[in-house]
Every structure is written in structure tokens, then in C-alpha cells.
Amino acid sequence: GAGVSQSPSNKVTEKGKDVELRCDPISGHTALYWYRQSLGQGLEFLIYFQGNSAPDKSGLPSDRFSAERTGGSVSTLTIQRTQQEDSAVYLCASSPDGAGAVTQYFGPGTRLTVL
């Protein structure tokens, strides 16, 4: 079946602009995760959704970052007033359930470049 998809694959924006990144999880997966991969920080957890709720937002780096999930499916990560340090690859993952026993499957990522 189809895997996790993300769009756009690449996004170049100017400092101060808002961006939206989209994630389509594997059909039927109730858990959805956003991670960020940057040269200096490695792979970092951002936020976890179970259904449409986000019980763990502990990884969001600032209030410029927000995310939502609708219909228990598609999720959007929004970064407002982008800064150069936001440049990174944003990865989305989904799993059948939000528990450690269950494997997360990753999408191809969105490479964000803030000029």
C-alpha cells in the first residue's frame, strides 16, 4: 500500500514568511509524528498526534511552530515568521498506534530552506 507522503518535497522561503508543510500518513494509522533533521541538532521530535489530538507538543521549538491534524488523517505543520535556523528537513512518520511497541514509518521529508 501507499506509504507516508509529504509535500512539498522542497520549499525555499524568505525570512519572515510563513510556511505550511503537509503530511499524509499511511491509511488507518492513528498516530502521527513530526521530526526535524538539521545538521547541528540531528533528528529531533517535534509533536505527536493521536487521532486529531496532540498529547505531546514538547518538541516544538517556539510558539512560531504549530501543527494540526484533521479527520484523523492529514497533518499540517505551520511555521510562522520563518528564521534561518528553521532550515532543516522536516520528517513525518505514522504508526498504527501511539506506543513504543509499534514501528513508525517515515515519509520522504520536506527540505525547508530559509533565505
Next chain:
Amino acid sequence: AQKVTQAQTEISVVEKEDVTLDCVYETRDTTYYLFWYKQPPSGELVFLIRRNSFDEQNEISGRYSWNFQKSTSSFNFTITASQVVDSAVYFCALTGGIAGNTGKLIFGQGTTLQVKP
């Protein structure tokens, strides 16, 4: 706090050599899960294996094998008879398994493996 350490930043081998990627973890959870993911040049993280803390049995899958030792908090990954297609960044990751755990993964810094022909 949970932590994963992959001390080897880069490894370079010649094709057909065996190579072991080290992973050491820290956690206070009694139930936890360990993972290895592969990130080829295309960028997508590919799941390789998941182990739970109660199962220390080593696992072999083709040319891949994993050695889990709770006594040393290590979960090492060996590729036998490496091939050029094995060139990638390999990540070890950890998550807790107790009630309330969200499943978020704590990743090591990754080991870049280069297999030369």
C-alpha cells in the same frame, strides 16, 4: 532522561568487509524499545528492526545481524559482506514503553557508512 549514543560518526570499508555499527543507550524505563533505521542518499528513513527490552535474543536477517546486550546497554548492528548499496546513514533510536509513553523516538547522531567498491 533517555539518550542514544552512536560514537562512530563515519565508517569507511571496502566491499565484502564486515562492519559493526555501535549503539549505546540510556534509559530509566524497565520497558523500552530499540530501533535501527537506514537513511540512504534519497533521504527517506527506512525501518530495519525493532527490539523490546525483554527480548535479548540476537537476530539475523540476511546479511544483517543485531546484538542486544542489556548488561552494557548496547544494541549493535553488524553488516556481513558489505555492499556498495549499504552506503547510508544509520540511526539507532529508543523509545519507552510504559503507560503514557507517546512513542516518540530518541535518535542517536547517526553513523555514516561508506562502502567502497
